[in-house]
Amino acid sequence: MFWKEMWESHRGRVVGVAGGILFGFIYLIAGFWNMLFFALLVFIGYTFGKRKDLSQGALVHWREIGQWLSSGWRPFK
Template identity: 50%
Template sequence: MWKYAWENYGGRISGVAAGLLFGIIYLFAGFWDMLFCALIVGIGFWAGKQKDEGKGPILPWERLTEWLTDRWPRSR
């Protein structure tokens, strides 16, 4: 059961876990910022869901690095 859950929902599980971790860290800085904690958990869930559904990365790193190297080529 755990293997099935991890294989099918691994991104969501790790996203929520990361969101909870960062949310708990933020909560120590201020109790009344619970809405921000929920936002962090929600963003973690959304990012994990994107990974599970195979929609690719949130930021197109290959395209971004290609654009940067074209714009500012290394001078050797």
């Protein structure tokens, strides 16, 4: 019952951490620096999952950045 409630309320976080662990294990073979990179991947997965759970949208708004860059740059003058 606990896992079902956890899945329903924190689905994005669970998937994010699982993805981070999966990619971390792929990268994590041996060594201290690899362990730190593994922790970074798990943190990134958790962050993206949390943002999805809270419906906060994208972390980087690529469309706005593209519009800002294209507004100041005219290739055909």
